[in-house]
Amino acid sequence: MQTIRTAPEAPDRAQLAADPHRPRYHFLPPANWLNDPNGMIDWDGTLHLFYQYNPNGPFHGTIHWGHASSTDLVHWRDHLVALTPTPGGPDAEGCWSGCAVNNNGTPTFVYTGVNPQTVCLAVSTDDLESWQKYPGNPVIAAPPPAIAAYSGHDFRDPYVWCEDGLWWMVIGARREGVGGLVLLYRSPNLTQWEFVRVLLAGNEQASPYFYEGAMWECPNLLDFGERRALIISVQDAQWRLQHAAYFTGRYDKGVFAPETGGVLVYGHAFYAPQATRLGDGRILLFGWLRETRPAAAAQAAGWSGCMSLPLIVTLQTDGKLRLTPAPELEAxxxxxxxxxxxxxxxxxxxxxxxxxxxxxxxxxxxxxxxxxxxxxxxxxxxxxxxxxxxxxxxxxxxxxxxxxxxxxxxxxxxxxxxxxxxxxxxxxxxxxxxxxxxxxxxxxxxxxxxxxxxxxxxxxxxxxxxxxxxxxxxxxxxxxxxxx
Known part of the structure; x- marks a missing residue:
């Protein structure tokens, strides 16, 4: 196992506290760039939130995984950077989005290494403070050849859960010129993965519930008992970020039959949400709130991006998803x-x-x-x-x-x-x-x-x-x- 070296130390939060545009009760790092929430996991009653982070400035590049934790969903403690790109490794150009799972008591990251886009693992043995990368990375080097032929380089953002004694994964891809894809994989051990099928395919030209775009990023498959919800983040053919959206329907033995769908959050700021189930059974979700001001303004400010409020996800009787602020915010x-x-x-x-x-x-x-x-x-x-x-x-x-x-x-x-x-x-x-x-x-x-x-x-x-x-x-x- 390779122990991950630390990134440059973040500045003190007090340095930017006087900025009138800097949020006061939304999570964001002390400075620099933040985008997608990653690796959310409730570990022994503490919520750990990892996130796409550039320690070198308020711009996208050299992506690491930042780390914060909370015991009440409201107040946060900053930790050392969890994932750092390894020169010459499968994540040399960035540790992109992924998730965290509890593998028989071992905290485990399943994440995107770039470039090319692959699936990698890392594990922790000391309560999520330090991480070691799996020496056999990548555990998935590419999508199946038939899909790789038309998906180009787009193969990212694994989301993993355990069901019926197996690990299952959904991951985003695309069919060039047609629309987004969510691919389904399974594994007995997190290191050996078998492609199962295309779980769902989109069509940029025919979207009954919302604009489906050209690429589906950051899929989440949420279990509501008799129904499941597939959350995606939609990118168009020019790589512009559109919105987070969802389908709900029946899921059985790796087959998903959507019955309805919709936009998860309206507005230009919200993107790339990730959800996790808390110890009390609630499904908690955060999304990235990106800047809508010019990049030069963020550069001058010294920071870019924050998280949404902590949101509770529920499924309504009409098949629609509902987001409500976590009641802990009332504190x-x-x-x-x-x-x-x-x-x-x-x-x-x-x-x-x-x-x-x-x-x-x-x-x-x-x-x-x-x-x-x-x-x-x-x-x-x-x-x-x-x-x-x-x-x-x-x-x-x-x-x-x-x-x-x-x-x-x-x-x-x-x-x-x-x-x-x-x-x-x-x-x-x-x-x-x-x-x-x-x-x-x-x-x-x-x-x-x-x-x-x-x-x-x-x-x-x-x-x-x-x-x-x-x-x-x-x-x-x-x-x-x-x-x-």
Missing amino acids: LRQQCWSLSDLPLTPHSEHRLEITGAALEIEIEFEADQVDDYGLAVCCAPDGAEQTRIVIKPEQGELWVEHVGADPALALPMERAPLTLTPEQPVRLRIFVDSSVLEIFVDDGPCLITRIYPQRADSQGVRLFAAGAPVDVAHLSAWRLASIW
Whole structure:
């Protein structure tokens, strides 16, 4: 076994703490680049989160695996880098995404080595603090020849579980000119793998539930008993990251029959989620929140990327997946502001007393409306800069609009579908964290985006109604403490 050498030591978190765009209660490394969550595993009651990390700067390159752990899903402890590329080895150009499993008491990584893209192993013998690479790496050197002929170099992101006495793996690939693939493998011991079949194939030109793109990355297969969910991350033919999406359906003896599907999270920021089952049975998921500002801005800031909130995944009776913030986040709540039964007249605004760059807001609107309404966050006192969360009854959508944002940021207008039923209130749960905005619709979609307020005083919250009156049945808001 080869013991992994350590990467350059990360700077102290305090060096970047004053950055107004740096999140306070979303996990991110002390500095530099972060992308996909990897190797999530609940080990003796502690959640270990590994992640794609570049210790050399806030840009993608020389990918290592960073490491953090938490005993409460909220507060985090930084550890030494877990995986480092080995010169001349199968991961010489990077240790890309993968997972962690408990192999009869031995923590084991199954990850992507590049380049070419292969499957490699590493194990730990001291409670996940140091790792040794398997000397027989790679354990899968390439996809089957028939698939390699049309998948090019794309073969990555293994996700592994144990079932019926065997190890099973799903891994992302593509059929060039057609669409993404998820391949299924099995093994008796994690080192000898047999290709079983193409578990699911996509079609870029015919997508019944969402745009399926050209390549499927970071597959996860989640077990909900009689149903399973296959989560994928969609890349187009120009290697542009699109969205995380899912299929749900029946799975039996290595055969998956999807019955429905959808976009997992709306918005341009969220990508490459990974899920794991906690010791209490809940399925926990994190996703990478990428920067939507220019790369030069991230370079100047000294950091790029953060994790989403810790999210609990459940399967609804209609086959849709639902994401809800982990209830452990409520420990961050500080003083509460609340109101009830507030009428908003047409073309009016109501300014809340609460302000801040780290907020949680729960709001319930009476939904019998025909015109736009909603709330704005990160508002400057004069309203010249604000981020508006707009419920659009006529379109049946939720929009996020950036008012007064720096044009150089080119922030996209975000939207998500919204099912509005007469006499059924609209409930939103909203998290603002410096440059992160996460919105969860009760029994509906979630939308996650990045915002970059330019003014230090853009910290207000306002309610608004357009051309028709709106009733706010209830609102509660909290400032949230830092997790550091």
